[in-house]
Amino acid sequence: MRLDLTLDWLDLADVTLLSLYVSGMATILGSAIGIPLGTLIGLNEFGGKGAVKTITYTLYGFPPVLSGLFVYYIFSRAGPLGDLGILFTPTAMIVAETLLVIPLVTGITITSVVEVDRNIKESIRAMGASTSQSTLTIMREAWVGLLMACMVGFGRVIAEVGAAYLVGGNIDGKTRVLTTAIMLETRMGNFEWAMALGAVLLTVALCVFFFMRKLQERELL
Amino acid sequence: MSLDWKIAVVVVVVGALVSGAIGYILIKDDEGGPKALLLATTTSTYDSGLLDYILPVFEEENDCEIDVIAVGSGTAMELGKNGDVDVLLVHSPTAEMAFVNDGYGEGRDLVMYNNYVLVGSESDPAATNRSANASVAFQKIHDNGTDGLVQFLSRGDSSGTHNKELSIWKTLGLNVSLFEDWYVSTGLGMGDLLDMCEQEDATTPSYTLSDDATYYQRLSEGLIPHLKIVYNYQKTDDALENQYSVIVLNETRFPHINHTLATEFKDWMVSEDGQDLIASYEKYGMQLFYPNAAGYVPGVRLLGSPVLSVDSSVESVAGAPLSVPFDIRARVPIWCG
Numbered sequence: 044m045r046l047d048l049t050l051d052w053l054d055l056a057d058v059t060l061l062s063l064y065v066s067g068m069a070t071i072l073g074s075a076i077g078i079p080l081g082t083l084i085g086l087n088e089f090g091g092k093g094a095v096k097t098i099t100y101t102l103y104g105f106p107p108v109l110s111g112l113f114v115y116y117i118f119s120r121a122g123p124l125g126d127l128g129i130l131f132t133p134t135a136m137i138v139a140e141t142l143l144v145i146p147l148v149t150g151i152t153i154t155s156v157v158e159v160d161r162n163i164k165e166s167i168r169a170m171g172a173s174t175s176q177s178t179l180t181i182m183r184e185a186w187v188g189l190l191m192a193c194m195v196g197f198g199r200v201i202a203e204v205g206a207a208y209l210v211g212g213n214i215d216g217k218t219r220v221l222t223t224a225i226m227l228e229t230r231m232g233n234f235e236w237a238m239a240l241g242a243v244l245l246t247v248a249l250c251v252f253f254f255m256r257k258l259q260e261r262e263l264l
Numbered sequence: 265m266s267l268d269w270k271i272a273v274v275v276v277v278v279g280a281l282v283s284g285a286i287g288y289i290l291i292k293d294d295e296g297g298p299k300a301l302l303l304a305t306t307t308s309t310y311d312s313g314l315l316d317y318i319l320p321v322f323e324e325e326n327d328c329e330i331d332v333i334a335v336g337s338g339t340a341m342e343l344g345k346n347g348d349v350d351v352l353l354v355h356s357p358t359a360e361m362a363f364v365n366d367g368y369g370e371g372r373d374l375v376m377y378n379n380y381v382l383v384g385s386e387s388d389p390a391a392t393n394r395s396a397n398a399s400v401a402f403q404k405i406h407d408n409g410t411d412g413l414v415q416f417l418s419r420g421d422s423s424g425t426h427n428k429e430l431s432i433w434k435t436l437g438l439n440v441s442l443f444e445d446w447y448v449s450t451g452l453g454m455g456d457l458l459d460m461c462e463q464e465d466a467t468t469p470s471y472t473l474s475d476d477a478t479y480y481q482r483l484s485e486g487l488i489p490h491l492k493i494v495y496n497y498q499k500t501d502d503a504l505e506n507q508y509s510v511i512v513l514n515e516t517r518f519p520h521i522n523h524t525l526a527t528e529f530k531d532w533m534v535s536e537d538g539q540d541l542i543a544s545y546e547k548y549g550m551q552l553f554y555p556n557a558a559g560y561v562p563g564v565r566l567l568g569s570p571v572l573s574v575d576s577s578v579e580s581v582a583g584a585p586l587s588v589p590f591d592i593r594a595r596v597p598i599w600c601g
Contacts, residue, residue, distance in 0.1 A: 119348050
């Protein structure tokens with residue numbers, strides 16, 4: 044890998060793009076599930092709501108390797124969806140990472156919408172808004188919190204290594220992402236190269252978070 | 265800047281990013297062509313650079329692709345048991361025999377070996393370097409450890425190296441679970457464990473068992489300046505031989521696997537071409553792996569001869585010859601100094 048510098052940079056681009064793709068897709072999918080789920084839980088009163096919230100917050104601590112193991116057993120040939128043949132592909136990694144994003148996004152969404160709801164509930168009702176209208180208004184008001192949820196989710200998966208390694212297999216040119224590459228280089232004793240990859244990861248994260256912060260502050264939308 | 269313009273920029277940027285990423289993946293997938301061969305192997309064969317050296321030759325000859333999943337031998341065999349890979353290259357003889365006997369693998373073919381080395385403190389307070397054989401060296405570490413003078417760091421992760429270490433304690437009639445604080449079970453990979461050994465050695469003289477490839481790699485990186493090989497493999501002592509074997513998964517049990525290509529790969533690994541290639545791999549100024557497939561004679565090329573051992577797999581199912589496990593001298597009462 045280090046013999047040919049040109050190849051090196053191409054490999055690095057491959058690995059970086061795949062990192063972005065896997066974490067980006069996991070964040071989008073996880074948010075697409077977590078934000079509606081969190082809004083639903085936050086804005087409705089039902090029996091056991093407290094327990095649901097506690098469980099959601101508990102899953103913040105869900106160990107990534109466990110998520111990886113879970114997805115491994117689902118997509119393993121010995122498991123229920125083995126015939127799909129998606130183990131050791133980026134798709135399997137996205138599924139495992141999505142599982143990690145969902146509780147985070149759900150939990151932060153709950154907190155955000157409840158906060159907004161408490162402040163403007165009365166005025167919305169007073170204007171005679173329907174449930175769907177008021178829900179949309181609340182979500183729009185909770186924009187900063189919802190974006191925060193996505194950012195925290197992205198932050199978790201871009202830095203995640205356990206699940207990515209287990210269900211991806213760290214295959215060169217196919218499922219190697221920045222974190223598993225860092226792990227590999229560390230294992231091989233190339234500490235400097237590992238740290239350089241870490242710098243690349245942080246730079247990528249910087250770009251993404253810069254963009255998301257602009258979104259959050261409505262400088263872009 | 266008007267709002268509409270900003271929205272347009274965002275839409276374009278997001279769209280470009282998303283479609284770029286998706287297109288990239290689709291292109292990558294298209295490149296795959298026929299299904300790649302999935303090889304689960306131990307970290308040492310991959311991290312040492314051996315596979316990057318030999319696999320492209322096979323890929324070129326057979327116009328195929330091999331995807332390498334480098335994990336511990338234990339994990340590799342677990343992936344095999346679930347039918348998630350096609351072929352294994354591992355180094356844990358006892359577990360491999362069980363794997364084949366249980367019907368997960370078709371057979372076990374010896375491919376190559378390298379050596380385990382006992383690594384320890386430069387000063388070697390347990391004086392292991394003067395040991396007659398590996399067992400004696402381990403006994404010395406045990407005795408000095410019990411006296412609180414040295415410590416032993418173990419992989420503790422069911423890897424091939426860990427299993428080798430356990431089997432040596434076993435020949436001494438010692439039970440690892442009864443060892444006191446001087447025996448540290450870490451759960452680390454080999455490189456990480458050597459790094460830890462280097463650090464721990466600052467306070468307590470420390471020993472560990474390593475494969476030589478990882479030891480030389482760490483040494484060449486300048487990460488373990490205070491450690492040396494305190495007991496080395498010798499021709500008279502094959503207790504520290506680290507045997508690698510190739511196992512093709514059982515097609516009857518796992519009909520979905522890429523059996524044809526897996527068998528071709530196995531045959532190639534034990535063929536003269538494959539064996540010569542393995543022998544020619546050098547790193548840190550030395551040969552790292554020594555080919556020893558059945559019937560292979562180093563340096564003697566039988567021109568035009570067919571691939572060796574057509575039914576060697578059948579033989580190895582019946583009772584694979586395990587590399588002679590331990591020096592016979594280990595079984596006689598041991599002098600303790």
